[in-house]
Amino acid sequence: MGSASSQTKPRGRTRRPKLWPRPPGALRGAAFYEACIGCGDCAEICPTKAIELDFAACPVVRNDARCTQCGLCADVCSREAIRLTDLTRRRLAQLVARERGTPG
Numbered sequence: 001m002g003s004a005s006s007q008t009k010p011r012g013r014t015r016r017p018k019l020w021p022r023p024p025g026a027l028r029g030a031a032f033y034e035a036c037i038g039c040g041d042c043a044e045i046c047p048t049k050a051i052e053l054d055f056a057a058c059p060v061v062r063n064d065a066r067c068t069q070c071g072l073c074a075d076v077c078s079r080e081a082i083r084l085t086d087l088t089r090r091r092l093a094q095l096v097a098r099e100r101g102t103p104g
Helices: 029-035 043-044 072-076 088-100
Strands: 051-053 060-061
Touching: 043 051, 043 072, 072 088
Parallel strands: none
Antiparallel strands: 051 060
16 A cells, blocks of 8 residues: 555646757648658758657657758658748758759
């Protein structure tokens, strides 16, 4: 049998799990979960490995400092759960230009 103290709620604040941000351009709320199929293409293509899959197999950015907002995750998202923003569109164009050896 447990003692009375083991059955009471802990005092003070309880810690909420950290909610990691979605990649730049990710749909918001339920729309994201409806669109994302958890394929992991976005995490696989991320050049800085800033994107990982969470417990629901959805992408999260675990380290904002590593995300360069290059737009590759949005580019490979076949379900458009992640979409290009103005910034990621520009950065993706620069990345493509660099790869082609043309001025960006």
